[in-house]
Amino acid sequence: MRLYKKGLSNYTADTVLFYVIFGVVLTVIMVGFMILIYNNIEDTTKIPNDIKEFLPIQRFFSESCFGTDDTNPQKTINWDRFDQETLYSCYSIDEESKKLAFTLELQTPRNIPQIIKTNNWDENHGPNRIKVPINVTVHHNNRKIDGKLIISEQNA
Amino acid sequence: MKNILTKKRGQLVYKFGMELLVAAIIFLTFISIAYKFGTGEAILKIRIAEDIGLIIEDMYSISDDIDTYIIYPEDASKFDITIKDNIVSVSSEVNDITSGNYKFVGNSNYPPIDLTIERPKTLYIGKTDGDIIITKDKPDLKKMRCDEIEKPVINSILIDSGIDETGNINKAELANSFAFYLINKLSRDYEVKHARNDINRLDTPLPSFTSILTHEMIGKDAIIGINIGETPDNSNNIVIYHSPDSARKEEVRALSCIILNNIIEEFDEFTTIAIVPKEEFILDNDKISMIIEIGNFANTDSLDLIKKPSTIDSITSTIHGALKDEII
Numbered sequence: 001m002r003l004y005k006k007g008l009s010n011y012t013a014d015t016v017l018f019y020v021i022f023g024v025v026l027t028v029i030m031v032g033f034m035i036l037i038y039n040n041i042e043d044t045t046k047i048p049n050d051i052k053e054f055l056p057i058q059r060f061f062s063e064s065c066f067g068t069d070d071t072n073p074q075k076t077i078n079w080d081r082f083d084q085e086t087l088y089s090c091y092s093i094d095e096e097s098k099k100l101a102f103t104l105e106l107q108t109p110r111n112i113p114q115i116i117k118t119n120n121w122d123e124n125h126g127p128n129r130i131k132v133p134i135n136v137t138v139h140h141n142n143r144k145i146d147g148k149l150i151i152s153e154q155n156a
Numbered sequence: 157m158k159n160i161l162t163k164k165r166g167q168l169v170y171k172f173g174m175e176l177l178v179a180a181i182i183f184l185t186f187i188s189i190a191y192k193f194g195t196g197e198a199i200l201k202i203r204i205a206e207d208i209g210l211i212i213e214d215m216y217s218i219s220d221d222i223d224t225y226i227i228y229p230e231d232a233s234k235f236d237i238t239i240k241d242n243i244v245s246v247s248s249e250v251n252d253i254t255s256g257n258y259k260f261v262g263n264s265n266y267p268p269i270d271l272t273i274e275r276p277k278t279l280y281i282g283k284t285d286g287d288i289i290i291t292k293d294k295p296d297l298k299k300m301r302c303d304e305i306e307k308p309v310i311n312s313i314l315i316d317s318g319i320d321e322t323g324n325i326n327k328a329e330l331a332n333s334f335a336f337y338l339i340n341k342l343s344r345d346y347e348v349k350h351a352r353n354d355i356n357r358l359d360t361p362l363p364s365f366t367s368i369l370t371h372e373m374i375g376k377d378a379i380i381g382i383n384i385g386e387t388p389d390n391s392n393n394i395v396i397y398h399s400p401d402s403a404r405k406e407e408v409r410a411l412s413c414i415i416l417n418n419i420i421e422e423f424d425e426f427t428t429i430a431i432v433p434k435e436e437f438i439l440d441n442d443k444i445s446m447i448i449e450i451g452n453f454a455n456t457d458s459l460d461l462i463k464k465p466s467t468i469d470s471i472t473s474t475i476h477g478a479l480k481d482e483i484i
Binding site: 026033034037041044045047051055056058059061062063064067069088089090091092093097099 | 259
């Protein structure tokens with residue numbers, strides 16, 4: 001096979017154009033290859049939705065969020081800590097994050113419902129899912145009152 | 157189009173060689189990536205990253221310290237694990253193109269996690285002193301942090317041991333051996349009684365003792381239950397249970413902490429120590445009450461250890477020492 005002629009370079013890979021096209025094509029192939037593979041393995045390593053949603057909700061009831069040191073911390077909420085600032089600190093997430101976003105609405109018979117949202121909640125879209133209200137005990141002014149926590153989710 | 161190189165034959169051959177080299181590198185890169193995906197290495201890295209990230213998120217959802225460590229079950233010894241800016245990254249080499257990454261949701265109430273662990277043979281994950289601990293070195297379980305409290309006033313102690321819900325006579329006898337040793341030691345400093353009146357009554361089922369226990373608990377300052385653990389694995393733990401609703405939870409936890417720290421210091425064979433809230437009949441909410449669960453009846457090595465009179469003597473001495481110690 002002849003790659004070149006004497007005194008004349010007709011060797012294909014000898015031009016700037018070739019290198020430009022080669023670079024573009026290689027990049028496209030490389031990116032396509034990676035996308036194909038990552039799409040292929042996404043299902044294999046996908047975290048079940050139930051787990052993705054269970055952990056943050058558990059966190060909301062911990063003492064670092066709205067929980068109390070009550071003996072049944074899974075269902076108690078400290079009314080005084082139920083605010084946007086606490087939520088931002090215990091669920092620290094970028095505004096653009098595609099992780100689960102939550103709106104939490106705490107309802108009690110005696111108070112105006114409190115609504116707080118995680119930093120990545122997109123105001124331009126509604127929730128993907130609204131969970132069944134969770135019956136909670138709300139600690140407020142040294143009293144315990146029954147309440148409901150309604151959790152809405154985005155990116156679910 | 158103007159040629160970019162000269163037209164000399166030798167130089168063209170050299171240039172072709174260079175291009176062949178580049179092509180070979182690209183080809184080998186693709187092969188390497190394909191191999192990593194094909195063998196599952198890339199998937200494993202993603203899974204390990206996700207696992208660790210989820211465990212961290214789980215730790216964030218627990219209010220208290222767990223005072224023990226999880227041993228991560230997957231083999232991560234071929235990888236480097238980096239955690240920074242709430243991202244877990246698992247890689248097998250520098251600039252690993254198939255590294256596994258997982259971004260977890262942070263919690264500003266905890267110190268930020270910033271660490272690199274190189275090829276851990278074992279990975280320990282725990283939470284102590286309000287901090288998430290991830291390490292490849294076996295944590296020193298002797299370092300359980302004990303709260304400082306005022307020494308509780310104890311004059312009378314009720315000891316309970318014997319048949320449990322499993323109905324295993326041999327296990328009950330072993331628990332009674334611990335109780336017997338403990339009563340002997342405690343009686344030097346306290347008024348001590350065994351709850352079931354006759355320590356040798358092993359054939360009576362546990363529910364029959366309920367009324368006796370209720371009666372015996374009256375007027376006692378402290379109640380100590382002795383159990384032998386039994387789990388179908390190779391664990392060899394010492395766990396102290398207390399009532400989650402106890403008004404004296406802090407005192408019980410502090411005492412338990414000292415007892416466990418002293419035991420683990422003497423017996424390296426115990427794999428885990430823990431203080432766990434549990435609702436049990438004898439765990440009275442107004443008294444210093446605890447159930448000490450020793451070893452694993454289903455583990456031969458554990459059983460051999462806890463059956464030794466020297467072990468029983470040493471563990472009961474530790475419990476006695478912790479109770480009478482002036483400084484807690």
